[in-house]
Amino acid sequence: MLHILVDLFEQNRDEEKAIPMQNYMKNHFPFLGIKSPDRRKLVKQFFEESGILKEDFQADFVMALWGKAEREYQYAALDYIEKSMKRLDKQHLPFLEQLITSKSWWDTVDMLAPKPVGSIAAEFPEVITEWIENWAYGDHLWLRRSAILFQLKYKAHTNEKLLYRYIVQNRESKEFFIQKAIGWALREYSKTNPASVKTFIESTTLPNLSVREGSKYLY
Secondary structure, eight states, X not given: OHHHHHHHHHHTOOHHHHHHHHHHTTTSXXXXXXXXXXXXXXXXXXXXXXXXXXXXXXXXXXXXXXXXXXXXXXXXXXXXXXXXXXXXXXXXXXXXXXXXXXXXXXXXXXXXXXXXXXXXXXXXXXXXXXXXXXXHHSSOHHHHHHHHHTTTTOGGGOOHHHHHHHHHHHTTOOOHHXXXXXXXXXXXXXXXXXHHHHHHHHHSOOOHHHHHHHTTTTO
């Protein structure tokens, strides 16, 4: 089944377009040179031709895509995961942790944390203490970022105390991606509860970047 997608992608490889895409991602990964709108069309074609969305969730398929060199294959894996959200449950948390910690960068982590992880945690809140708590208090950059961001789309259902506790736990980090995640999470929650976020920011010592990002809609 994988060969169908590989054939589609290879037929649309564009080395010239790949160069600026690789530069944008700081040359962490090679690219085929397939722009996002075109990739989505090709992935949609693959879904239709393969019928994979009618089958049980295939973690092996995702891992095969994750193992490919070019970044578009990881994006295709994310497309597949997003289309398969209803088939995911708490048994998939170790698998998602593996994805978060493999070929890690913001472009994959920022989909995995708020979408599949966030969706599973909303339905099975026990995974917060079983998995996400360790992420927030661990030393892995991208797991810590994921712990801060997994409630990003929860709005009124946000566990405010948990969000603030994870932020306080990570506020001394000098990592750009942690400071940015704190600001992003606060900014998003401020759309739902601006008074709470304003009070938290004013009463908590946070990195300047986090304050600037988190305050965007408050003043």
